Amino acid sequence: MDFDLTNQPEIVQQAYAYVLQGWEIAHEWLVSPAAWSQFGLLAAAFLLAWLLTRRLRPWLTRVLTPEASRQSLLASTRRFLLIFVPLLLPLLAWAFTGIGESLTRAIFNSGAVIAFGKRVFLLLAARILVREIVQDGFLKVLGRMILLPVMALYAVGLLDVATERLNELTVSLGNIEFTLMSVIRGIIAGSILFWLGRWSNDQTGAYIHKQEDMRPATRQLAAKAAEFSIFGLAFLLLMNIVGIPLTSLAVLGGAIGVGLGLGLQKIASNYISGIILLLEGQATVGDYVELDSGEAGTIVKTTARAMILETYDGRWIVVPNEDFITTRVINYSDQGSANRYEAPFSVSYKTDINLVPDIVEAAVAKHPGVLDTPYPPDCELRGFGDSGVDFAVEFWVNGIDDGANKYTSDVLFLIWNALKDHDIEIPYPHRVIELQHPTESPAPEAQEA
Structure with missing residues (x-):
């Protein structure tokens, strides 16, 4: 495989050099007894890992699967660990291969083949992670576009070469200068950090909201403080991983300050107002x-x-x-305070109105939503209408008379039935029409005479 590529582009010459190097390594492995023994150890490690996985996976699935009704922090942690069970086979194979590598290096003073097998098992683990475990769409795309190519380069031993080339390419942004490798590392680390941050925030928020002893406003404030702390820490870690010193962000911080002072006043006001609302618990x-x-x-x-x-x-x-x-x-709610409503009605003028308050108050008090405190139902005479005597009953309830609650409607039904049971007539408008006949005028002939 000796070709003259001196007239070809540099990238073609480099690719040919890598192909030639790979061919030489493969030829050396094929004729080496040490290489064949390492291939045997790889096969044995994979077979042992497969047998153990068949026994351990059902047991792990049973142990890590909590009851569907349990929502505790331990149950959530078990569900989180359960999604990583598919990684059991490649990780066990990788561990057993590591043991075999130490043996082959001790016996043959060589372990290139088995080291290559270890990297292949890690590539398989990354593939399972992207295909079966990661459910977030952004992380899945990130895994396919970055993680799997990186693991493939690592498996064939070209990751160091690619890393060296990426470190040579620099990008400048004002006073900040970083390499292309830092950008890729930042994207990977940032995605993982903020994914873990989002998961941690969800678990922390769920735990805080279950604390019934805390006031609702306090729970909201604690959840927001935890959210800011988690993502703030993730941002600081990301800056450290990328290699951007925090002092270099002073200019950006000054620009943000000017923006808050000029164009972002409303946004800043809303944020501060939100903190005040959480602290005071007004709503x-x-x-x-x-x-x-x-x-x-x-x-x-x-x-x-x-x-x-x-x-x-x-x-x-x-x-x-x-x-x-x-x-x-x-x-209207104020965290459970009662509200007062009233239901108007009328009775006929033939009714003994002295009996109406006791009848109506007793009927309304039977409603399960009507409270005795701060005041029981109170029926009041409101006036004498055109068609009947006007009354209204006032009652207190916990909640709003709308949506799922129809307090006034229910109370009016109770009033109607109670009045009917006591033969009290509910009037409707009556109108009396008087027709006046005009006096007869004399005949036309008589007028002419």
Whole structure:
């Protein structure tokens, strides 16, 4: 395989040199007894790993699978470890191959073949990781485009050469200078760090929200503080991995400060207002609020910038946090406080109205949602209408009379049935029409006379 490539481009000559080097290594392995023994050890290591995997995988799956109803931190950790069970075969093969490598180097003073096998098993582990374990779309694409090619270069022994070439290529951004290898390393490390950060944030947030002893606003504040801490730490680690000194970010920090002072005042105000709301607990998830602008709904989500309100017709309203600080807000829920409503009705003038309050109050008190405190149901005489005597019953409930709760409707049904049971007539409008006949005028003939 001796060709004259002096007139060809440099990249073709280098590729030919690598092919020639690979051919020489393969030829040496094929005629070497030490190489054949290492191939045998690789086969034996893989077979042993396969047999152990058949026995260990069902046991590990059974041990790491928690009950579906359990949502504790330990159960979540077990579910997380369960997704890595498919890596058992290549990792066991890699471990057994490592043991065989130490033996062959001690006996033959050579272990190139078995070292190549170890790298191949790691390539298989990376392939399983990308295809079966990683579910996030971005990480899956990243694994296919970067991780698998890197592991393939490592398996064939060209990773050091590629790393050296990437380290020679530098990129300058103002006063910051870094190599192309740093960019690739930063993308890989950043993706892993922020993926782990997102998972850690989800687990931490779920754990904090289960602490019923804490006030809802305190839970929200703790969850936000944990989120900022986790991703802040991930960002600092990423800067360290990429090799960018934090002092070089001073200019960027100054630019951000100027931006906050000029164009980002509203955003900064909303962020600060969100922190104040979490600290004071004026409005939190689950509260039904009405803004001064007339917008009303239940708070379903709080973010660093805005509150998300859900109306009873299914619409979501994004309200900036600043509006909760600078305008009047009516909080109907206030973390479980009672609200008062009233249901108007009328009875006939033929009714003994002295009996109505006791009958109606007793009927309304039977509703499971009506409270005895701060006040029991109170039936009041409101006036004498055109068609009947007007009453209204006031009652207190925990919640809002809308959406899933129909308190006023239920109370009116109770009033109707109670009045019917006591033969009390509910009036409807009556109108009396008087027809007046005009006096007969004299006949035309008589007028002419």
